[in-house]
Amino acid sequence: MSELSVNHLLGIKYLKEKDIQLIFETADHFKEVINRSIKKVPSLRDITIANVFFENSTRTKLSFELAEKRLSADVINFSAGQSSVKKGETLVDTVNNILSMKVDMVVMRHPNPGAGIFLSKHVKAAIVNAGDGAHEHPTQALLDSYSIREKLGDVAGKNVVIVGDILHSRVALSNIFALKLQGANVKVCGPKTLIPKYIESLGVEVETDLRKALNWCDVANMLRIQNERLDISYFPTTREYTQQFGVNKKLLESLDKEIVIMHPGPINRGVEITSDVADSKQSIILNQVENGVAIRMAVIYLLASKIK
Numbered sequence: 001m002s003e004l005s006v007n008h009l010l011g012i013k014y015l016k017e018k019d020i021q022l023i024f025e026t027a028d029h030f031k032e033v034i035n036r037s038i039k040k041v042p043s044l045r046d047i048t049i050a051n052v053f054f055e056n057s058t059r060t061k062l063s064f065e066l067a068e069k070r071l072s073a074d075v076i077n078f079s080a081g082q083s084s085v086k087k088g089e090t091l092v093d094t095v096n097n098i099l100s101m102k103v104d105m106v107v108m109r110h111p112n113p114g115a116g117i118f119l120s121k122h123v124k125a126a127i128v129n130a131g132d133g134a135h136e137h138p139t140q141a142l143l144d145s146y147s148i149r150e151k152l153g154d155v156a157g158k159n160v161v162i163v164g165d166i167l168h169s170r171v172a173l174s175n176i177f178a179l180k181l182q183g184a185n186v187k188v189c190g191p192k193t194l195i196p197k198y199i200e201s202l203g204v205e206v207e208t209d210l211r212k213a214l215n216w217c218d219v220a221n222m223l224r225i226q227n228e229r230l231d232i233s234y235f236p237t238t239r240e241y242t243q244q245f246g247v248n249k250k251l252l253e254s255l256d257k258e259i260v261i262m263h264p265g266p267i268n269r270g271v272e273i274t275s276d277v278a279d280s281k282q283s284i285i286l287n288q289v290e291n292g293v294a295i296r297m298a299v300i301y302l303l304a305s306k307i308k
């Protein structure tokens with residue numbers, strides 16, 4: 001059996017292209033499983049996984065939890081909001097306390113970039129990064145690429161534009177790494193204030209005209225404006241942002257070709273995309289959600305097989 005080249009999933013930038021292909025092939029298998037009448041497999045009956053979330057998350061947490069339960073793992077959920085972290089306990093102490101309950105794997109979301117890397121050096125457990133600040137969100141990028149592969153047959157050679165708040169988005173960074181690794185062409189589009197200065201060093205072009213970007217691409221991944229991370233105003237008003245960078249049905253239908261619309265969720269309907277775009281046949285947003293469970297099952301299964 002092939003195995004991953006890594007013992008943790010800390011970020012896409014630590015993966016090789018063959019790791020991504022192995023995750024996708026494993027996810028293909030699990031996608032069949034979750035579409036059966038009996039959706040569970042006994043693969044990880046002897047593995048205990050702790051979901052440790054220091055930041056609010058509904059979809060990612062539910063998706064991981066469902067993936068773990070579909071694999072028959074034992075699951076512990078830990079929410080920092082109601083924990084000793086509020087009393088000043090350190091990250092390592094918190095996780096070591098959880099590990100002393102004989103946990104094999106930790107799925108962690110944390111507001112600080114690099115928290116997963118730090119943890120992987122200090123605790124004995126496989127670590128899955130479920131989002132660290134504005135740094136990376138590897139499973140989201142994997143499920144996004146997997147959804148493109150499912151819809152268009154392959155990721156290599158495809159033109160993908162990521163639209164919106166690139167500066168604060170861990171989804172954008174992980175997607176750029178994943179798409180480039182698989183041979184896609186990537187552009188970013190958004191207000192200049194929300195595009196990081198270093199972005200071109202990642203082999204990505206910047207396009208500030210949304211219509212041009214959409215006419216160029218095969219796939220548009222529309223990011224949410226992260227109001228909770230915007231400590232200052234990066235653009236005049238939400239209405240103005242929508243006029244310049246929002247996608248509506250009229251704009252979509254006026255393009256030279258039919259493109260695929262993606263969104264990592266949660267959607268601000270009427271801001272990044274209108275409801276008639278989100279619910280259109282060109283949108284694969286619900287496929288992304290379904291694929292998220294299969295991809296997370298694949299990641300957990302492959303990492304668990306390396307636990308000695």
